[in-house]
Amino acid sequence: MCGIAGQVRRGGPVDEASLASMSARLTHRGPEDTGYYISHHASGSFGIAHTRLAIIDLAGGHQPIFDRDRRYAIVCNGEIYNFPELRAELEAQGRVFSCDSDSEVALQAYAAWGRDAFKRLHGMFAFALYDHQQRELWLVRDRLGIKPLYVAVVGDRVLYASELKALLPQMPSLDLSEAALAQYFQNQHSSGRDTIIRGIQRVMPGEALRIDADLRIERHRYWSALDVQPRAISQADATAQWDELIGQVMREHVRSDVPYGLFLSGGVDSAVLLALLSQHQSEPIRTYSIGYADVQMKDELDDAARIAQRFGARHTPIRLTRQAVFRRLPRVVWSADDLMRDYACLPTLALAEAASRDLKVIFSGEGGDEAFAGYGRYRPGWAERQYKRLRFPGSGGFRVRGELDDAWVGKLFVPELQPALAAHRAPQIAAWSETPRHWSDLQRRQYTDIVTNLPDDLLVKGDRMLMSWSVEGRVPFVDHRVIEFGLSLPDGLKVSRKAGKVFIKQWAERYIPHDHLWQPKRGFHVPVREWLGGDFIRGLADRLPRNEAIRRWCQPQAVRALLAGDTAAHSREIWSLMQFAIWHRLFIEQPQQTPSAEEDPLQWL
Structure with a gap:
């Protein structure tokens, strides 16, 4: 398990210092080794970086990995689980391996089979594979999105990394997406290609991106549950x-x-x-x-x-x-x-x-x-299903309610965010609408x-x-x-x-x-509702309304009223605001800060 990062730059060299800076933000993903490679051309350059946590081939496996002719270079995060079977097949075809790493199998498979290789890989992975001859870079993410991969086009460069925090210092501005922010408050997270940071996108699960020296990006979907x-x-x-x-x-x-x-x-x-x-x-x-x-x-x-x-x-x-x-x-x-x-x-x-x-x-x-x-939401009663389907069209009555109390949504957030809050179900509606009509209601929910x-x-x-x-x-x-x-x-x-x-x-x-x-399903619960109160809430009431993110996106008077009321009944609203405020401090206001294992959360507001 590792971290990957890199750049494609048009008309100029990739700066090695910026590449090192990106990978330094990923050392928690791979504290045991670091590797870089930059390929310069007259039309531009390609840079790849890797931080390693050694799981397979402990002694070897340093990345980037190259093939014998040094046409291809790869940095990979994750595991290719069927690498022994694929390696035997590739060696039978004459491919020569330089180490015992499972990551090299992805490189050699692409060298042998082109992009058809992606669908032959079993595992969890996100990798960047550079082709010197074609002067192109492939960014590939596993089918279900087990491993993360983000990409951004910034002026004369394409940036990519395993985590947002490696990209943030390279971005010209850190503007928030209203749609993603609204989805966070109402869905717990944002979904789809666009992330919370405007201009940074997810490489989607089951997707491969081809990027050339002119920064043209082609998207290929190699797997879909559809x-x-x-x-x-x-x-x-x-x-x-x-x-x-x-x-x-x-x-x-x-x-x-x-x-x-x-x-x-x-x-x-x-x-x-x-x-x-x-x-x-x-x-x-x-x-x-x-x-x-x-x-x-x-x-x-x-x-x-x-x-x-x-x-x-x-x-x-x-x-x-x-x-x-x-x-x-x-x-x-x-x-x-x-x-x-x-x-x-x-x-x-x-x-x-x-x-x-x-x-x-x-x-x-x-x-x-x-x-x-396994979820109870997959098997609602007939009456509930019909009511929700009529009352909340677009997703068959599935995933229709937001996380926060409707009465507070209208009061807590600035008018600028209200249209996005009203449209928070967009990812679920989009997913539902693309399912085949011959699928059952249950399969569409899954x-x-x-x-x-x-x-x-x-x-x-x-x-x-x-x-x-x-x-x-x-x-x-x-x-x-x-x-x-x-x-x-x-x-x-x-x-x-x-x-x-x-x-x-x-x-x-x-x-x-x-x-x-056969006991009833309970889920992985945390007793936040029981714990919110006392001195902690008093400290939160003092600090949270003054936080930069809260003042920008929320109504401070409504936040004060929320914290002065029944905190147990509105633990989701309170926790969501607090976590957003801390996130904004760490990623927007001071993106180079790293909290230790245990900190007073009030100090990060």
């Missing part, structure tokens, strides 16, 4: 296919030259992963779970410990206090990079910190609910989450919180073959009137107790 065809299949046949598929997926995912562990919640997906991982490792699996001290909300530590004991895991439970959670907020905001509010980032960062003392690779269960329809909430919230949380502590996260349920399999299943195999994720639960009964699998 190509999945629903099918009629029996439970028995689906189970037989799943046995074979998940066996192959796990054999590929456990490939590592360093030990791995697992984030274990009290839910289904991580329990299934523990059962599967136990089949591939003779030593006890290292597992980590989190709970909270002095709160009324029940956590998942007991359920996690029970599953860990069942599989003989070497288990580490962690119980966080209110202070420990709140003091991680500045680091969470910095780590998340993109502007997003997901309470689960707080415990995930604490888990990553604990795991980093022992391991460099952690598995987690993201994607299981999207692949196999797809909408797969292209919005999954890459722009859950996978951001998983990648950034772990990489903040130089830990690689692996998510087998987000393997494109698992997503394709789950999306294609008939509705009746995935959901019942009382439960979601029926197929995977029935399959997992061979490993996991029935009562654990």
Whole structure:
């Protein structure tokens, strides 16, 4: 797991100092090694940079990697899981490898097969591949967006990097997108090509960008979940296919030259992963779970410990206090990079910190609910579905409500932002509208989450919180073959009137107790509502209305009224404003600042 960055400059040389500055902002993603390469031409130049966290080929694998003729150069973030099979095929064709890194397989595959190679790669990856002969650069992102990649056209240059923070010092101005900001407040995150910073875009999941010396950009979509065809299949046949598929997926995912562990919640997906991982490792699996001290909300530590004991895991439970959670907020905001509010980032960062003392690779269960329809929002009653479809057209009654109280939305934010707030559902409506009409309502709901909430919230949380502590996260349920399999299943195999994720639960009964699998879904909750109050709120009321971001985008008097009222009832509104204020300080006002592991969040307002 690594960080990549670079530039394409028209009519002049890439400045090595600026390239070094970009990569320096990514050292948390790869603290073990750094590499640069610049290719100069009369028409322009190409620069690539890499920071490395060594997982495969520890002794070799320094990047950039070149082929024998030095026509191609690559820097890669992530893992190509099927690299042994592809390497054997490429060597049989006469390709000569210089090291044992999985990243070189992506280079050699492109040299052999051109852009058809991208769809042959299994894994999570974002890479930049430079072709000296054609004087072009390819930026390629994995199918589901597990690994991040951003790009910006700035005057005579194209900039790219794994995280926004590497691009910000190179931008001529840091202006916010109203649409993305509104989506943050109402959806927890922004979705689509455009980011919160005007002029910086995401390379989309399943996309490859070709950039030439004249800065022309061609976009190629090499994979889409829209190509999945629903099918009629029996439970028995689906189970037989799943046995074979998940066996192959796990054999590929456990490939590592360093030990791995697992984030274990009290839910289904991580329990299934523990059962599967136990089949591939003779030593006890290292597992980590989190709970909270002095709160009324029940956590998942007991359920996690029970599953860990069942599989003989070497288990580490962690119980966080209110202070420990709140003091991680500045680091969470910095780590998340993109502007997003997901309470689960707080415990995930604490888990990553604990795991980093022992391991460099952690598995987690993201994607299981999207692949196999685990969320309650996927199976609303008929009356609810019809009402929401009529009341909120465009997405079949799915994802219709914003995160914040409607009464406060009109009061809290400046008039300039109100049109964008009213249009916050645009990404969900766009995703819904592109789904095939022969898909079921359930499949359309799954797809909408797969292209919005999954890459722009859950996978951001998983990648950034772990990489903040130089830990690689692996998510087998987000393997494109698992997503394709789950999306294609008939509705009746995935959901019942009382439960979601029926197929995977029935399959997992061979490993996991029935009562654990079929208990109501709780999610990865954080007791923020219980904790907001007292001296913290008084300090927030003093500082937040005076914050630069709040004064620019909000009505300070309304913010004061919010903080003087029922703070428990409006914890989402309060937390969203506070997190935005901290993000603005870190990324807009002082983009070179890096908070330590624990800080007083009030000091960052």
